[in-house]
Amino acid sequence: MLGVVRADQKASSVTAFFAETTFENMFVVDEEQCLQAEIHHHEWRRLLALGIDDQTCIELLLSSYDEIERKCRTPARVALKSRFPHIEAKYDEPGHRIVHTEIRMPSPTRLDAHGLIMAGGFGRRLGDLTKTTPKPMLDVGGKPIAEHLLDNLVDNGISDIFVSLFFEGDVVTNHFGDGSSFGARVRYLKETTPFGTAGCLSLLPREIKHPLLVVNGDVITTAQFGRLVEFHNAAGYDITVSVRPFPIQMQFGVIDQVDGLISRIREKPKIIHQINVAIYVLSPSVLEHVPAGKVDMPSLIETLIPLGFRVGAFPLIEDWIDVGTLPDLERARIKVEAGHHRHELSIESAKVMVLKETKAAVLCG
Incomplete structure (x- = not known):
C-alpha cells in the first residue's frame, strides 16, 4: 500500500518518503497493519528542525502525540494539504486496520510567493x-543549472521570478528572456558592481x-521549494534558512568537563554541524532593512537578529549539491543524469520508489 510504513522498520524511511515524493502524508502501522499514527510532511519537518532524529520522531509520534500536536501543528496545516497530493486510508474495523490507500489529487494552485x-x-x-559563461548557466543534464532552479520554482507554484545579474549577464537574459516560454515571469536585477549574496535585494521593486x-x-x-515557503509561513518566521547536517569525524578523544572535573571522555566522536545551504525565504518586512551596495546574506541576517527578527531553520532532507568546483560539477551531472539513483515516482500509477541508499521500508503496491 502506498505511503504505509511499519513502526518496527527503519524510521529513516519516513524522511526518505517525504524527500522523494510530493505526498502530504503517510501512515505508520503495526505488524497487523493497524494504524499507529498518521504523519504529515509539515509536522515531520518541524520535528527534524527541533534537532530530533528520525527514530525519536517515530517514538514521540507513537507515545505522546498530544505533545507533538502542541509543538508542530498549526492552523496553517489545513491550507498546506491543498497544494500537495494527499493519501487517504480505508480501514477494516475494528483496530483501524488499513486495507487500502488511495490518492486525492489537488487542483494546481499558484503560491503567493x-x-x-x-x-x-x-x-x-x-x-x-x-571564462565567458556564468556558472549558473553551465549545462547539467541537458540544461543550465539556473533552469533547473527556475523549473523547480514554477513546478512549486512560484512563477514571479527575479534573476540577479553581473558577470556575462547577457548569457542569462538571452536564454530566459521574459520567462514566458518557461511558464514564468522573469525580471532581472542588474548589478553595476558585485553586490555580494544579498546586496541585489536592494534592487527589488517596492x-x-x-x-x-x-x-x-x-x-x-531536489528541494521542494513550495514546502519551504509554507514552512516559513506556518512557523511565522521573518527569515528562514535552509540547513542540512554536516558531520565532522574528530581524530582525537574529546573531554567534557564541569568546573575542572572530567564528566565524560568521548573517543573520536562524530560531531554534526548544521550548515547553511544558501536557500532562504524572506518576508517582505526584511527587504526594508537591506542596505544599498555590497552585503552578504549571513551578515545581513546577523544584523537583523538583534533587531527582533525571527530567524528559523528549515531542515533540508532532499538532495543538494553546491557546484563550486569541477568535481562538484561532475557529481551534479552524474546525479541528474542518473535520476538521483532512484526509481521514478509516478503519481498516476500510484507507485513509490525505494531509495537504494536507505532501503526505505515503505510498502508499495
Missing part, C-alpha cells in the same frame, strides 16, 4: 568553463508583498 535566483557570480574555481524565496544560482537540488 516570489523567487530570486542569484546568478551574478564569476565561478572562477571552474577555470575555462566560466511591490514585493509576498515571501521571497532566494537561492544561489549554482545549486543543484
Whole structure:
C-alpha cells in the first residue's frame, strides 16, 4: 500500500518518503497493519528542525502525540494539504486496520510567493568553463543549472521570478528572456558592481508583498521549494534558512568537563554541524532593512537578529549539491543524469520508489 510504513522498520524511511515524493502524508502501522499514527510532511519537518532524529520522531509520534500536536501543528496545516497530493486510508474495523490507500489529487494552485535566483557570480574555481559563461548557466543534464532552479520554482507554484545579474549577464537574459516560454515571469536585477549574496535585494521593486524565496544560482537540488515557503509561513518566521547536517569525524578523544572535573571522555566522536545551504525565504518586512551596495546574506541576517527578527531553520532532507568546483560539477551531472539513483515516482500509477541508499521500508503496491 502506498505511503504505509511499519513502526518496527527503519524510521529513516519516513524522511526518505517525504524527500522523494510530493505526498502530504503517510501512515505508520503495526505488524497487523493497524494504524499507529498518521504523519504529515509539515509536522515531520518541524520535528527534524527541533534537532530530533528520525527514530525519536517515530517514538514521540507513537507515545505522546498530544505533545507533538502542541509543538508542530498549526492552523496553517489545513491550507498546506491543498497544494500537495494527499493519501487517504480505508480501514477494516475494528483496530483501524488499513486495507487500502488511495490518492486525492489537488487542483494546481499558484503560491503567493516570489523567487530570486542569484546568478551574478564569476565561478572562477571552474577555470575555462566560466571564462565567458556564468556558472549558473553551465549545462547539467541537458540544461543550465539556473533552469533547473527556475523549473523547480514554477513546478512549486512560484512563477514571479527575479534573476540577479553581473558577470556575462547577457548569457542569462538571452536564454530566459521574459520567462514566458518557461511558464514564468522573469525580471532581472542588474548589478553595476558585485553586490555580494544579498546586496541585489536592494534592487527589488517596492511591490514585493509576498515571501521571497532566494537561492544561489549554482545549486543543484531536489528541494521542494513550495514546502519551504509554507514552512516559513506556518512557523511565522521573518527569515528562514535552509540547513542540512554536516558531520565532522574528530581524530582525537574529546573531554567534557564541569568546573575542572572530567564528566565524560568521548573517543573520536562524530560531531554534526548544521550548515547553511544558501536557500532562504524572506518576508517582505526584511527587504526594508537591506542596505544599498555590497552585503552578504549571513551578515545581513546577523544584523537583523538583534533587531527582533525571527530567524528559523528549515531542515533540508532532499538532495543538494553546491557546484563550486569541477568535481562538484561532475557529481551534479552524474546525479541528474542518473535520476538521483532512484526509481521514478509516478503519481498516476500510484507507485513509490525505494531509495537504494536507505532501503526505505515503505510498502508499495
